[in-house]
Amino acid sequence: RVVGSAQLLDTGFCTSLTTKLTDGYVEHLSRDRDAYALRCVGDAMRPLIKDGDFLVLYPNHAPINGDEVLVVLKDGRMVLRELAYVRDDAMTLLAINASSGRMTVPLTEIDQCHYVAAVVRRAAWREH
Numbered sequence: 001r002v003v004g005s006a007q008l009l010d011t012g013f014c015t016s017l018t019t020k021l022t023d024g025y026v027e028h029l030s031r032d033r034d035a036y037a038l039r040c041v042g043d044a045m046r047p048l049i050k051d052g053d054f055l056v057l058y059p060n061h062a063p064i065n066g067d068e069v070l071v072v073l074k075d076g077r078m079v080l081r082e083l084a085y086v087r088d089d090a091m092t093l094l095a096i097n098a099s100s101g102r103m104t105v106p107l108t109e110i111d112q113c114h115y116v117a118a119v120v121r122r123a124a125w126r127e128h
Contacts, residue, residue: 001025002125005039006078006121008049015071015095024087024127026120032058035117037071039125045080045096051120055080068116073109080116 002024006014024039031083048068049055055070056117063069064085071079071093081093083100091113 001053002037002039004041005041006055006080008042008044008080013097016021024125025126026054026056027126028118028120028124030037030058030117032060032117035057039045039122045118047050048075048096049080049119050121054120054122054124055116056118057114058117058122059112059114061117063113063115069093070112070114070116071110072114073105074111075109077104079103 001006005077009013028037032083035056035058037056040049040055041051043051047088057070065083065085067083069083071081073079079093080096081103082096084092084094086107089107090104091107092102093104
């Protein structure tokens with residue numbers, strides 16, 4: 001199910017644009033019963049993610065170092081980055097694009113961390 005869209009920024013942060021697109025889904029086989037998708041707006045994460053692509057996220061899958069993750073901070077901000085490592089009560093994240101560097105976030109500031117299972121091209125969108 002597609003739950004909304006997010007504007008991707010050069011800094012790795014995302015801003016939520018909508019909470020619901022339409023009654024639709026992307027074709028992707030999932031092992032996570034709570035899997036969801038977000039439509040991406042903008043080309044800030046090219047070449048990995050293009051405008052109109054969908055992120056398929058697994059909230060019940062624990063990411064490992066090197067995985068892309070969507071991190072929701074307790075203040076409501078979202079960041080899309082690569083998980084470098086978790087150590088000393090902090091999560092270190094690497095930029096997916098070349099325009100921003102490493103960031104370290106205290107675990108106490110993280111509300112959610114969802115594993116990015118796939119980047120699905122916009123041709124996979126289906127309406128119910």
